[in-house]
Amino acid sequence: MNHKAGLGVIQKLSSSSLLTLAAEMDYEGTCERSIFHVASLGEGAIIEIAQAWSFFCTFASKAPSGHQPDITHLINSIAILCRYGLRSHVVDYFLNNLEARFQEHCLSTFWQCFDCFSGFKGTSNQSKEVNGWIQATLPQALRDICYVKALQEECITLVVRCLQTCDSEHDQSRRQQITGRVLTSEDLIHRHRISVTALLLTSAPEKFSEILNCYFEARLGDFSRAAMKQIEHYRMSSDSDQDCHSCDEGGSGSKTNDVENLPSGCSGEQDHFINAPETGRKDADGDCAMEDVAFFSASLQKRSSLSRKFEGIAKVVGATWIEEVTEVVRNLQQLGFSAMTEEACASAVYSLLKEKIHSIATKRYEKPVLPRIRKWIKEIPLKFLQVVLDSDSPSAQDSASYDFPSPLASLRIENTFSNKVARERFTRWHLRLEFFAYETLGNLRINELFDIIVDYPESLPAIEDLRHCLANTGHHTKLVESFRTALRHRLLTAGAATTDILLQYISTIKALRTMDHTGVFLEAVGEPIREYLRRRKDTIRCIVTMLTDDTGSGGASVLGGAGESLLEELSRGTSAIDNVDSEDEGIGDDEDAWNAAERWEPDPVEADPSRTSKSRRSMDIIGMLVGIYGSKELFVNEYRIMLAEKLLSKSDYEIDREIRTLELLKLRFGESSMHSCEIMLKDMADSKRINSNIKATTTTTSQRASKVMSQTSSGTSGEVNAVNRTFTSRATDSGSRLAAFFVARARGVFSQADQTSGGFSTTTDGQSRKESFSQAIETSGRSSSAIEETADKELSLEAVNATIISALFWPPFQVESIKVPSVVEKLLEDYAQKYHELKTPRKLQWKKHLGIVKLELQFEDRAAQFMVSPMHASIIMLFESQSSWAATDLASALGVTVSTLRRRIMLWVNQGVLLESAGNRPGELYYTIIENVSDVGNRNVANALRTSDSTVQLLGEDDGESGVASMEDQLQQEMNVYESYVLGMLTNFDTLPLDRIHNMLKMFVSDPPYDKSLQQLQAFLSGLVSEEKLEVRDGLYRRRQQ
Amino acid sequence: MKVKILSWHAVAAWTWDAHDDACGICRMAFDGCCPDCKVPGDDCPLIWGACNHAFHLHCILKWVNSQSPRPHCPMCRREWQFQA
Incomplete structure (x- = not known):
């Protein structure tokens, strides 16, 4: 009731502002007591309150206005209101009012400033325009809103001061009662700030953070560009006196990398002014001794002003830039956007760093980039952050001095706390940036790892980088x-x-x-x-x-x-x-x-x-x-095969390199596994010795024989003598040809004859031999008319060399039998005979298809040298007596199948020596020698000849015709043993699954022991299936019913 | 056309020509070597007895030495004598 009466009085007396008070009181409903208080007041008091309240309201409603209000009146009003216990209402009302006004006027205008940002989004040259716009708008808008805020805060200070004055007027007891909730300007400003920040943050549009990002990116861009320019400039000037800078770091040599290759002198300098940004390092540079002194004294200097603080940076990018950025950051921080600011800065720095890393590291592996990036981080982003963080940090406001984590910072005793905070913050940022760099570079390198490894020895620096990155990021x-x-x-x-x-x-x-x-x-x-x-x-x-x-x-x-x-x-x-x-x-x-x-x-x-x-x-x-x-067994076996191939294709006995390799392999794989390879090499060495021994006996015996012959023949028969002399002379003439061979062959007979019977029988025997031999020559030769030509062309033992192998220690050879021309056959026999004499009771078994023949083909219009296999040589020698052969005849003459022949003869066809033509009957093939290239007119042939004319090539080894059985062939042969076992098994058991067969083979086959895997068996069985010996159904093998 | 053979490099395998594959004592191939040897051929020769049985020289020597005073051929139990 009283309450109502009080309200009625107030309504009667007051204007609308009083209504607000009433409403406030009503709404708050806070103190029943204070309402009661109002109600119990007299009318005069109520009028007094109303008047004071209305004045206060007027003040509050235009609070942040430019002109000074009437302070004494305000103090009086507030004092009156306080006296009636409306103190808290005064404060609340005032703050609410400020807040409302802020929201009403400033907020919307502030955000309106940025409305057109979204308009930029679609445009093509977005970044430039946006940046320009942001740079124009953001600082201004921030400045405006901060100005308003500052004014409001001033008002708060004013009001608080009034309140304090009122309080001081109160009596002692009252004051003591009040001290419990005494108000300071800080409290109120803090409250105000919180509410303003809340307002701003709740109303901030999405794009604001984007705008901040753009802003900081642009500023950072400015800074880094300026810094680079500075560095560039610096390098240009320091090129002349490089000797005093280049001591601390290499890398200043190359001038190609403008940005990333900071010259050492410059970077050293920059480093210093990170440590002590205020020293004005530029003046002292170049003089190391001086530097230290200057540095020390500078760190003890009192830093007073902002511009002083960033002197180094200001030199790089200009004081205005610093001022602007600092202002923006400070304003943002005041408005409560510090988190957002930091975020924006961080993202700007990160994106720049990322871009940087990508630009200097992508696809470049020859140089380590990590140190460069680390240096760059110190140069650019950290210094940028220094500016931002500094304006941000509490220490900047608390005291004018600001300290960096310099090594000498610990000397400073004052500002320890703020130093520590700042240093911690700074170090944290440093570490954070480095980690980010590690991560980015690491990811980049991980993605590029394949390429890095492709050019491995050159890319070692990149790998080192990656190692560092991984050590940090894991x-x-x-x-x-x-x-x-x-x-x-x-x-x-x-x-x-x-x-x-x-x-x-x-x-x-x-x-x-x-x-x-x-x-x-x-x-x-x-x-x-x-x-x-x-x-x-x-x-x-x-x-x-x-x-x-x-x-x-x-x-x-x-x-x-x-x-x-x-x-x-x-x-x-x-x-x-x-x-x-x-x-x-x-x-x-x-x-x-x-x-x-x-x-x-x-x-x-x-x-x-x-x-x-x-x-x-x-x-x-x-x-x-x-x-x-x-296992090494496979490897060793393969090596054996390759070694065999290599050794057999040698026409000399040079094995030094193989010996060296084998020694190395022996070190690795052990003597025992390389044993057979060692024997192979020994065979080569032995062959060389035996070969030369045989040659030596041939020549010495032939000389001796001819001497003996001439002596014996002089006494017995003139005819033989004549024949003998021709041979002897020829032997001396042509070095060592047929005669030497012939005489050598006759030697055994003569020596035998000397022992047993008279000279006559000897001579006749010798003569008959000679005759038979010349007959042989005639048959194999083309014509019997020119015996000298034939003899000239024939071979002597000189031309024959042999590799004599210990067959058990060599890998198995392809089984192939050919008939070599009878001339060669005879020579080989003779060679074997000599060997037998030398190494009784050992004998030789020729592997006629192995070896290598060097021959010259003399055509009517050309000649060509070739190195071919004995097979090819035999083929072509058959064409000597007969210029055209049918394939079947040729095959039977060589003792091979037609298909083998056709495969091998392709070499000569390809070389343009033979011409393949179809016969009259289907499937019949003829091969004809090409005497004149021009006759054929085949350009390919001509080309082939021209290329092979002068060069001696080893032919026929490229189409898988190696003489040594390959691993697969060997395996195949080994498996063939089991065929009868399997067939027998399946006869008894009708059907068997694979693993049963496998197990039974393992159980029963002991010689040779069954050591194949299930897969090998399966492959073998499927081979049998395809040969139609077996059939498989539902995983069960059975014999195929005939 | 004429073919002029400049050189003919042939390949041959040597054998002891012992009419048997393996030594009756060590069961190793004749063309290989006895268990004590590493290198076949001259370093590990064969030897024939009067009974015409062949063994690795090292093998039969070991046998003969262990069989004193009157060694027998391990194959035919005849008295062992080296073939002249």
Whole structure:
């Protein structure tokens, strides 16, 4: 009731502002007491209150206006209101009023400033325009709103001051009552700020953060450009006196990289002014001794002004820039946007950093970029942040001084706290930026890892960088995953050559070794490659080739280069791979064991627990390559085959290189596994000796024989003498031709004849032999008319060399029998005979299809030299007597099948020596010699001849015709043994599944022991199925019913 | 056309021509070597007994030495004598 009466009075007396008070009181409903109080007041008091309130309201409603209000009146009014216990209402009303006004007027105008931002979005040259606009708008808008806010805060201060004056007028008891809730301007301003910030943040549009981002990006851009220009300028000037700067760091040499290659002198200088930005370093530069002094004194100097603080930076980018940025940042901070500001700055810095890293690091692996990036971070982003953070930091406001985490900062005792905060903040930013750089660069490098590894030795710096990055970020798993994906897409495809894969694998091994010493990630990455290589048939062959081929030095082929490095690798590595799986070998005494234990480090968590760390670490490249197949036996076997091929294709006996390689391989794989290879090489050396022995006996005996012959014949028969003399003379004439051979052959008979019977029978015997021999010549020769020509053309033992092998120690050879021309046949027989004499009771068995023949074809219009297999030589020698052959005849003359013949004869057809033509009957083929190239008019032939004219080539080895049986052939032959077992089994059991067959073979076949895998058996059985010997149904094999 | 053979490099395998594959003592191939040897050929020769049985020299020597005073041929139990 009283309440109502009070209200009524107030309504009667007051204007609308009083209504507000009433409403306020009513609304608050706070103090029943104060209402009660009002109600209990007299009318005069109420009028007094109303008047004071109305004055206060007027003041409040136009509070942040420019002109000074009537202070005494205001104090009086407030005092009156306070006296009646309306103190809190005064404060609340005032703040609310300010807030409302702020919201009403400033807020909307402020946000309106940025309305047209969205309009920029679609435009083409967005960035430039936007930046210009932002630069024009944002600082101004911020300035305006901050001005308003400052005014409002001033008013608050005023009101608070009034309140305090009122309080001081109160009596002691009252004051004490009030002190409990005494108001300071800080409290109110703080309240005001919070509400303003809340208003701003709640009403801030999405785009505002975008605008901030743009702004800071642009400012940072300005700064970095200016700094770069400065650096550029600096370098130009310091080029002249570089000697005093270049001491601390290399890299100033190249001038191509304008931005990233900060010259050392300059960067050193910049570093210093990071540490002590106020020293005015530029003046002192170049004088190191001076620098330190200046630096020290400067750090003790009192810093007073902002411009002073950023003197170094100001020199770079200009004081206005700094002022502007600082102002904007400070304004933003005052408006409560500090979080958003920092975020925007950070994103600007991050994006610049990212851009930077990408621009200097992408696709460039030859130089380390990490140090450069670190330096750059110190140069640009950190200094930018210095400006931003400084205006941001509390220390900047608390005191005029600002300190950086300089090494000398600890000397300063004052401002310790703010120093610490600032330094911490700064260091945090530094670390954050570096980490971001590591992360970005690491990700970049991880994605590029495949390319990096492709040009491995050159890209070592990039790998080092990546190692640092990974050490900091620990993104190893990511690396493994990404690299595996890259491998799958780019390397392990059908299109990649095995050698390329191997090369890449080797590079990968080397690169990842550099990066990670434990080998865990190498293992993870290498597994897919190994698995893939295991599926390729030519892997072993490639490895062996790479391992043994050291001819590539200086050669253009990639294979040669890598092979060389592999050979080097081979000569470097000495550890035998036998020992890799034993965990604790080689620890000698207790001390060693103790040391080893001290050095022990646990494997990374990603490690495969089934492997020991030792095995991972001790595996070298060769070991890993050989380990692709899990055992060295395959590898050794393949090497044996390749060695055999190589040795058999040699026409001289030079094996020095092979010996060297073999010695290296022996070191690695052990003597025993390389034993047969050693025998092979020994065979070569022995062959050389025996060969020369045989030659020597031939010449000496022929001389001796001719002497004996001339002596005997002089006494007995003139006819023989004459014949003999012709032969002797010819032997001396033509060095060593038919005569030598003939005489040598006659020798045995003569010596025998000397012992047993008279000279006459000897001579007749000799003569008959001569006759038979000349008959042989006639038959094999083209015509019998010119015996001298024939003899001239014939071979002597001189032309025959032989490689004599210990067959058991060589890989099995392809079984192939050919008939060589009778001339050669005879020579070979003779050679064998000589061998037998030399090495009784050993004998020779010729492998007639093996070896190499160097021959010259003399046509009517041309001549050409070739190096071919004996088969090819035999073919072409048949054409000597007969210029055209039918394929069937030729095949039977050579003792081979027609298909083999056709395959082999293609060499001569391709070389333009023979012409293949179809006969009258279908399927009949004729081969004709091409005497004159012009007759045929075939340009290909002419070309072929021209190229092969002067050069001596080894032909026919390229189409898989190697004399040594390949691994598959060997395996095939081994499996053939089991055919009868399987067939027998299936006769008894009708049907059997694969594993039963496998088990039964394992059980019953003991000679040779069955050691094949299930897969090999399956392949073999499917071979039998395709040969229609077996059939398979539902996984059961059965014999095919005839 | 004429063919002029400049050189003919042939390949041959040597054999002991022992009419048997393996040594009766060590069961290793004659053309290989006895278990104690590494290198076949001259370093591990064959030897024929009077009974015309061949063995690796090293093998039969070991046998003969262990069989004193009167060694027999391991194959035919005849008294062992080296073939002249």
